[in-house]
Amino acid sequence: MTRHSEQDTTDTDRDEVIVIGAGAAGLSAGLTLARARRRVTVIDGGAPRNAPAAGIHGLIAAEGISPAEYVARGRAEVTGYGGRLIDGQVDRITRDDDGFTIALDDGTTLRSRTVLVATGVRDDLPSIPGLHRHWGTAILHCPYCHGWEARDKRIGILAxxxxxxxxxxxxxxxxxxxxxxxxxVDFSSDDLATLDRVGVQVRTGLVEEVFDDPDGALAGVRLVGGSAVDLDAIAMHSRIHANTEILAGLGVSVEENEFGTYLAADSDGRTGVPGLWAAGNIRDQMAQVTSSAADGVFVAxxxxxxxxxxxxxxxxxPPREPVRR
Structure with a gap:
């Protein structure tokens, strides 16, 4: 078997692994495979989900690093071990007995024995005026990611x-x-009683808009009827959609639960399509940067x-039992 200590392929040569997605999971997978002396290409489509955030938190030894700096470091580490990085959008993926063909939207065609998809998820937000412009900054979803930054502030939970x-x-x-x-949203009397015991207020009524102060910072929400609730931050659960569109036609299984959709894979990251693997948020909706990075290493x-x-x-x-979400 020929080992590949450096990337010396052309676009017409076949990779051993193509990783689609260059977030925490994809870059960690690319780094692991490059260090394993595999001929690996990572395709970076840009626009990471956490791009609006000022920093990544809970990431030991890199606490508060900006998402852009994190990706830049990861890209440099992958290429430092001989991995190849391509900036581009995947248009479609097809499979035959010899592996996979990946077509990019600029006309480039790549071949690979296997594919590891780490394209993550996207957030479906309520159509409330003013909400989208603060998503990822003053409008949050994860207390472990941003709770410290919102400590002791006026926090509204948008149901x-x-x-x-x-x-x-x-x-x-x-x-x-x-x-x-x-x-x-209707809540049970037990749920409301629990909130009352710890001192969490509940405001009924529909949220009509998110409004700002004169400097453009989030200032609160206005309810239908005109009453306002002054706030410094808002937390909410978005509906999450796995980015699986490029896998159409491969026969993958996209499952749905109360949080949104995810790509079905077993506990090792194998999908139901031979040679197609998945890592990160696309198969684990609740994964943070740290757990996505770890998953990329594990699946790789x-x-x-x-x-x-x-x-x-x-x-x-043999594949393990599918992970039940």
């Missing part, structure tokens, strides 16, 4: 479903001034082991 009361309960850990904006290691067994003429370990 988007029956589990929003739990988000209000969690954010109370970071501030004593938390209000649940019911926004037409399992993929590499499959290639080692295949090239040694040994049967590949």
């Amino acid at each position: 988007t479903g029956p589990l929003s009361w739990m988000q209000a309960l969690m954010f109370h850990q970071w501030s004593d001034d938390v209000v649940l904006l019911a926004n037409g 290691a399992r993929l590499n082991m499959d290639l080692i067994f295949t090239d040694a003429g040994r049967p590949v370990t």
Whole structure:
């Protein structure tokens, strides 16, 4: 078997692995595979989900690093070990007995034995005026990602479903001034009693708009009827959609739960399509940067082991049971 200590392929040569997506999962997978001396290409479509955020938090030894700097460092590390990076958008993926063909929207065509998809998810937000412009900055979704930055502030929890009361309960850990904006969602008497015991207020009525102060900072929400709730930050659950459109035609299974959609894969990252693997948010909706990066390493290691067994003429370990979301 020929080992590849550096990337010396052309666009017409076949990679061993193509990683689609250059966020935490994709770059970690690319780095792991490059260090395993695999011929690997990572395709970066740009526009990461966390781009609006000022910093990434809970990432040990890189606390507060900007998303752009994090990606830049990761890209440099992948190429430093001989991996190849391509900036581009994947238009379609097809599979045959010899592997996969990946067509980019600029006409470039790539070939690979296997594909690891790490294209993540996108957020579907309510169509409330003023909400979108603060998403990822003053409008948050994860207390562990941004709770410290919102500590002791006036936090409104914009209800988007029956589990929003739990988000209000969690954010109370970071501030004593938390209000649940019911926004037409009905909550059980037990849930409301729990919030009342810890001091979380509940405001009924539909949210009509998010309004700003004269400097453009988030200042609160206005309810239908005209009453206002002054706030410094808003937390909410978006509906999450896995970015699986480029996989159309491959026969993948896209599942749905109360949070949105995800790409079905087993606990090692194998999808139902031979040679197609998945890592990060696309298969784990709740993954943060840290867990997505770890998943990229884990799935890349399992993929590499499959290639080692295949090239040694040994049967590949049977897929594990699918992970139940």
